[in-house]
Amino acid sequence: MSGKREANLRLLQKLGIVAVAMFGFGFALVPFYEQICRVTGINNLLNPDEEVVNTQVDTGRQVTIEFDANVHDLPWRFKPTRNSVTVHPGEVVNITYEVSNTRDRPVAGQAVPSYGPQEAGQYFRKLDCFCFTRQTLNAGETREMPVVFVVDPRLPKDVNTITLSYTFFEVAGATAQEQAAPGREGKS
Amino acid sequence: MEATHVHGAEHAHEHHPSGIMRWITTTNHKDIGTLYLWFSLIMFFTGGVMALVIRAELFQPGLQVTEPEFYNQLVTMHGLVMVFGAIMPAFVGFANWQIPLMIGAPDMAFARMNNWSFWLLPPAALLLIGSFFVPGGATAAGWTLYAPLSVQMGVGMDMAIFAVHIMGISSIMGAINIITTVLNMRAPGMTLMKMPLFCWTWLITAYLLIAVMPVLAGAVTMILTDRHFGTHFFNAAYGGDPIIYQHVFWFFGHPEVYIMILPAFGIVSQVIPTFARKPLFGYASMVYATASIAILSFIVWAHHMFVTGMPVAGQLYFMYATMLIAVPTGVKVFNWVATMFKGSMTFETPMLWATGFIFVFTMGGFTGLMLAIAPLDIQLQETYYVVAHFHYVLVAGSLFALFAGTYYWLPKWTGHMYDEKLGKWHFWLSMISFNVAFFPQHFLGLAGMPRRMPDYALQFANFNEVSTIGAMVFGFSQLILLWVVLKAIRGGEKAPAKVWEGAEGLEWTVPSPAPHHTFEEPPVVK
Numbered sequence: 001m002s003g004k005r006e007a008n009l010r011l012l013q014k015l016g017i018v019a020v021a022m023f024g025f026g027f028a029l030v031p032f033y034e035q036i037c038r039v040t041g042i043n044n045l046l047n048p049d050e051e052v053v054n055t056q057v058d059t060g061r062q063v064t065i066e067f068d069a070n071v072h073d074l075p076w077r078f079k080p081t082r083n084s085v086t087v088h089p090g091e092v093v094n095i096t097y098e099v100s101n102t103r104d105r106p107v108a109g110q111a112v113p114s115y116g117p118q119e120a121g122q123y124f125r126k127l128d129c130f131c132f133t134r135q136t137l138n139a140g141e142t143r144e145m146p147v148v149f150v151v152d153p154r155l156p157k158d159v160n161t162i163t164l165s166y167t168f169f170e171v172a173g174a175t176a177q178e179q180a181a182p183g184r185e186g187k188s
Numbered sequence: 189m190e191a192t193h194v195h196g197a198e199h200a201h202e203h204h205p206s207g208i209m210r211w212i213t214t215t216n217h218k219d220i221g222t223l224y225l226w227f228s229l230i231m232f233f234t235g236g237v238m239a240l241v242i243r244a245e246l247f248q249p250g251l252q253v254t255e256p257e258f259y260n261q262l263v264t265m266h267g268l269v270m271v272f273g274a275i276m277p278a279f280v281g282f283a284n285w286q287i288p289l290m291i292g293a294p295d296m297a298f299a300r301m302n303n304w305s306f307w308l309l310p311p312a313a314l315l316l317i318g319s320f321f322v323p324g325g326a327t328a329a330g331w332t333l334y335a336p337l338s339v340q341m342g343v344g345m346d347m348a349i350f351a352v353h354i355m356g357i358s359s360i361m362g363a364i365n366i367i368t369t370v371l372n373m374r375a376p377g378m379t380l381m382k383m384p385l386f387c388w389t390w391l392i393t394a395y396l397l398i399a400v401m402p403v404l405a406g407a408v409t410m411i412l413t414d415r416h417f418g419t420h421f422f423n424a425a426y427g428g429d430p431i432i433y434q435h436v437f438w439f440f441g442h443p444e445v446y447i448m449i450l451p452a453f454g455i456v457s458q459v460i461p462t463f464a465r466k467p468l469f470g471y472a473s474m475v476y477a478t479a480s481i482a483i484l485s486f487i488v489w490a491h492h493m494f495v496t497g498m499p500v501a502g503q504l505y506f507m508y509a510t511m512l513i514a515v516p517t518g519v520k521v522f523n524w525v526a527t528m529f530k531g532s533m534t535f536e537t538p539m540l541w542a543t544g545f546i547f548v549f550t551m552g553g554f555t556g557l558m559l560a561i562a563p564l565d566i567q568l569q570e571t572y573y574v575v576a577h578f579h580y581v582l583v584a585g586s587l588f589a590l591f592a593g594t595y596y597w598l599p600k601w602t603g604h605m606y607d608e609k610l611g612k613w614h615f616w617l618s619m620i621s622f623n624v625a626f627f628p629q630h631f632l633g634l635a636g637m638p639r640r641m642p643d644y645a646l647q648f649a650n651f652n653e654v655s656t657i658g659a660m661v662f663g664f665s666q667l668i669l670l671w672v673v674l675k676a677i678r679g680g681e682k683a684p685a686k687v688w689e690g691a692e693g694l695e696w697t698v699p700s701p702a703p704h705h706t707f708e709e710p711p712v713v714k
Contacts, residue, residue: 011364019364029406030410034432
């Protein structure tokens with residue numbers, strides 16, 4: 001009987017060591033996987049994306065961007081804070097437009113951009129723009145609105161000037177609708 | 189023999205405390221088995237209530253019953269409670285009760301450690317359930333506790349981590365005990381290849397537990413240190429990698445699913461020969477099939493990760509390796525069917541559960557094969573198809589086998605026959621409602637309904653309605669089991685030593701109910 005007890009304890013010891021070793025093995029898996037990924041090149045999370053190439057600034061070139069602002073049947077004053085900027089293609093540029101509502105009630109408007117020359121539009125990458133969303137201005141409110149853009153370095157060589165023109169259109173009835181439904185309910 | 193048992197010197201320390209202290213201080217394998225089984229039944233109902241709240245929420249599109257945050261907590265806790273609280277302890281309970289009886293041992297090898305293995309579980313369960321009531325609520329990262337979400341959750345996550353630690357220690361101690369018992373405590377003449385298959389499947393399961401539970405403990409420890417102690421195992425911003433968590437977790441997680449099904453195979457392999465009145469067909473091949481499933485389980489883990497951006501070579505390897513597991517599993521299903529072939533079968537409740545198990549488990553196995561196909565899995569990952577698959581193998585597989593075992597050995601445990609009529613009601617209600625609940629989920633998954641979402645698109649409404657009705661019937665049918673067990677404990681027809689006419693094995697040589705001490709003098713097996 002005591003011989004059996006000893007045999008049991010020996011086995012307990014061995015199995016206990018296996019359990020502890022497997023706990024360590026769990027941690028060893030972390031560097032192990034990292035090495036495997038490095039050797040086989042599976043883990044490409046740390047490799048740079050292709051996008052980076054496109055955003056490199058082409059300092060050998062300058063392009064003038066002119067800004068234009070129009071309103072269509074809207075009681076708003078709308079103008080760019082600067083009339084033009086000169087940029088290198090690939091550079092991130094931050095400009096603002098100023099808009100004020102001269103009416104005595106809230107008015108909603110939507111800006112629509114256009115480009116001159118027209119084919120320059122596809123090389124004009126807007127990262128942020130007030131034209132992405134509808135703008136609602138209270139009575140007499142004045143607002144500065146940003147446009148963040150990058151001119152693609154692949155812009156054809158013969159284009160030296162791009163004109164960015166915005167036209168604001170009124171979104172009829174939008175303000176009344178927003179007042180009726182101030183926010184979306186979480187529950188349906 | 190047992191009634192006139194003389195207290196020798198080695199038993200002088202036994203005072204037989206009564207009341208609650210009897211259960212807290214017990215080192216008797218039968219008492220501890222009973223504790224494990226009651227614990228898992230309580231956790232089964234706890235996890236079941238969570239499942240019913242989940243299904244109530246999914247009865248209609250939109251949010252009716254729960255907030256989305258609470259829904260995610262419920263989904264997570266349902267998984268953790270059912271896996272670590274219900275299924276695993278239930279099988280350990282069966283091992284405690286049956287393995288010493290089946291191999292002719294007086295008790296488990298380390299009786300006091302056995303007491304510890306059980307009594308670690310209730311504190312772990314309290315930590316887990318208690319985490320619902322702390323600020324931020326329980327962990328809602330899913331039962332897999334994937335980083336980086338698990339690194340970001342509130343204090344409920346820490347409680348879940350400690351609960352997993354404690355339950356892991358409990359499982360490892362239980363597994364060491366089972367291996368030592370099976371290898372060292374067998375009666376003279378009980379060679380390994382004469383052991384009942386249930387002991388074999390548990391021996392292999394115990395090895396799996398010792399190999400992978402520490403890896404899970406390591407994975408959650410890494411989350412813990414990432415959360416509080418400034419390590420960056422899984423934080424990409426500091427050079428860590430959240431995908432590594434998935435690798436480490438599934439290195440545990442895939443063997444874990446076999447930990448939950450191999451003992452079920454063992455139980456079914458005991459029940460079917462009894463009611464087919466034939467010895468198990470292909471005993472040796474069953475042993476080898478179990479061992480090869482266990483070995484294969486270590487090399488297929490990344491089939492849970494086909495969408496993590498694995499290279500094609502990796503996808504192909506894990507796809508074929510996973511499909512290979514169908515071979516030993518197929519051997520098992522073949523052997524069960526061959527055992528029944530030309531047998532003199534009767535369909536008492538245990539046999540109904542065992543044959544039902546073969547039907548539904550095989551369906552779950554087939555959907556598993558489909559999910560193993562990498563291009564298909566990319567479509568089905570994180571849909572209800574996966575939910576249907578693992579409920580077919582875990583509920584209709586593991587749980588139905590547990591029910592088969594419960595009805596099979598209940599007369600041996602309580603000394604009374606269970607109510608056959610109620611048992612049959614339990615089986616048919618469960619079997620039908622289970623399929624009503626989970627079969628439509630295959631369609632939902634194929635149509636693209638995502639898992640772990642409290643709301644869904646309108647076109648999924650009808651199948652979800654059916655599924656919820658099935659789940660409610662299934663849930664409440666389980667109360668019949670409680671009724672049957674309580675009824676058998678309180679009384680009923682006296683069960684003979686050999687409860688089933690076709691039963692073989694040492695456990696049927698002791699009286700029913702099995703006396704407190706059995707096989708103090710080892711039986712001789714010819």
